[in-house]
Amino acid sequence: MSGNVVAVIPARGGSKGIPRKNVRALGDRPLVAHTIAKSKDAQLVDSVVLTTDSREIAQVGRKYGADEVIERPVELATDEVPLAPVMEHAYDALDGAFEYVLCLQPTVPLLSTDAIDRGIRIGFDAHSDSVVFVRDSTHQYWAVEDDSYTPVPDERKNRQYMDKIYEEIGVFLSHNSLIRDGRRVGDDPAFHEVPARQGIDIDTYADWLLAENYLRRKRVVYRVIGNGQAGTGHVYRGITIADHIFEHDVEFATVEGNDLAIENLDESNYDYRTFDSEDSFVEYVRSSSPDVVVNDVLDTSAEYVRALTDCGCRVVNFEDLGDGTEHADAVVNALYEYSDPPKNHYFGFKYFCLRNEFRYATPHEAIPDVERIMISFGGTDENNLTAKTLRALADVDIDLHLDVVIGLGYAQEETLRPIIEGYPAQIDVKISQNVNSMAEHMEQADLLITSNGRTLYEASSMNLPTISIAQNHREQKHPYAHVSRGILALGQADYVTEGNIRTAVEDCITDSDRREAMRAALEDTDIANGIDRIKNIIFEKDHEN
Incomplete structure (x- = not known):
């Protein structure tokens, strides 16, 4: 025929x-x-x-x-x-x-x-x-x-x-x-x-x-990282955004070596592809012509982003401080703020992507006493602030439950056991890793001690008073910890002592008025609607509305 x-x-x-x-x-x-x-x-x-x-x-x-x-x-x-x-x-x-x-x-x-x-x-x-x-x-x-x-x-x-x-x-x-x-x-x-x-x-x-x-559906290719060093925050954000843009087609992509990303994408049941290199990913974009490419991979190069924009697709980057930002159509970074951001760059807490588990959780309406403290420094905890915090609280003379949540990349658990073994009987310590729901832990906590990353925003959505310590200079540049009255920022890890941590915790425990002021300040922060602003940025709509 x-x-x-x-x-x-x-x-x-x-x-x-x-x-x-x-x-x-x-x-x-x-x-x-x-x-x-x-x-x-x-x-x-x-x-x-x-x-x-x-x-x-x-x-x-x-x-x-x-x-x-x-x-x-x-x-x-x-x-x-x-x-x-x-x-x-x-x-x-x-x-x-x-x-x-x-x-x-x-x-x-x-x-x-x-x-x-x-x-x-x-x-x-x-x-x-x-x-x-x-x-x-x-x-x-x-x-x-x-x-x-x-x-x-x-x-x-x-x-x-x-x-x-x-x-x-x-x-x-x-x-x-x-x-x-x-x-x-x-x-x-x-x-x-x-x-x-x-x-x-x-x-x-x-x-x-x-x-x-x-006919209105667009095709989005969403590239993520997720490994022991970068943690799982990038892939969690991608899955959350995909959940909220059901009216469009989303395909995830990652490069070999991002085992945590692959593990979470497998569990999510979203379609994804694994590439052996960044170059092979660019070739795929060039051949498949998606409407939008999202890069949730931290700092990008100018050459890489130019290669994507040359394919005719819209390019949106998250948490990107690399040279590629000059060539992307939009850059979204909830962790940084600029008084006069470049055109098509969106910074600050208004653009945080709150995971579904926090959107459906119950925020704190009052915290009459501090009986349960959550400690979570996520990822690899490069400065082992978990151990430093546990040492700082070893001689706090009240009944406490310490809920320690360590990241998937944390490899220093053996340093914690000698500290915990020396704790007095009135302090109970439980260590968890790879928890099913961080929101559930925050719902039960009366105070959080964490680093200057995404967890701050998640705690804010729960109206949970927080003490923060920056792991490095990059985290120290996150302004939300310094401008929010609901967060007590102690500074960068190198300069924060165990005494600083203990004093901050004791102040939050004993001063109920201050604790309530911190909780109320977080209650006034609009975190939940960030996902809607992000959706509009991805599809080039009015992000303010």
Whole structure:
């Protein structure tokens, strides 16, 4: 089977389910124009013909590039007339002979040009006289037999274990001998399964709304890091953002060596790809043409970001202080603030991406006493501030429970045991690693001791008074710890003594007025809505609204 193909688009004016369906605007053009454009772009379609009984539809067809418009007789434009005689009439009226006819219903506007070509190629390769385009419709159905309902299939199974059932989507490739014989499908047709989304056949308003939704969908490739040094914050943020942009398609990417990222992506069930290098990731972006690339990988190079923007996609970077920021379309960094940020750079707590577990947790409304202190320095805890804090609290003379949460990259647990073994009986210490929910720990805590990273914002969303210590100079530059009245910032790790920590903790324990002032200050901070601002930045909308 090989030869020339004419695409025939049957579009009548008397639609009942959705009045004037073919000329209504779906997205930026009339419904019928989508099918005209897709068929004209198909490499294996030689000519595009519109057959219609409507002058308005004919005008749309000419405007959007149909090669020929055929006037359909009134008797072939009624509800009762099937498509076969319509296609036969159109073929007989063609200006020229074609070996194959591709019937393309305008009600399937999301069918891609590639799917059209692949369906034609399937027919060519199979030497079949017809190809039926279908989509998977496997579900549990009920058929009516003798005024009663019968399950189909008769044995109930989960969908993935059922025998496949396919539905036609209104697209057929037929040899001209079938068309002349008043048929569209031969006795032994080939079949072409298209993705369910592309096979949407618009018959109702619900179908129309679904198609509009898919037309607005963008494809986002989200690159993350996650390892012993960087921790899991980047991949958690990516998953949180993906949860909130369900109306778009998100695919994650990471480079080999980011085992923690891969582990968390596996658990999330989001699609992801692993690349052997940054260069191979750029090549993938170049070949797949996503709408947006998000880099949640810390500092980027100018060469890398330029290579992405050259692919024609929007580039959004998180927590990037590298040279690549000059070339990205947007840079988002909740941990830093500038009084006069560069254009398209968004800094500060307003742009923090709060994980779902904190959005659904219960913030503190009052903290009458400090009985439980949470200690969490996350990641690798490069200065072993966990041990320093435990030593500082070893001689605090009150009943306390210390909830110590160590990061996945923390490798100094053996230094903690001698300290804990010397604790007095009234202080209970529990060490946890790889906890299921940090929010649950914060819900139970009366005070938090942590570093100057994302945990500060999470604690703020919980109205949890916090003592912070910066692990390094980069963290010391995070201004939120210094400007928030709900956080007691002790400074950089090198200069914070055990005595400083003990004094700060004792002050928070004994001064209830100060503790309540810290809690109330955090209550006034808008952390939860940062995700909405981030969504708008990613898709180039007004982030302030």
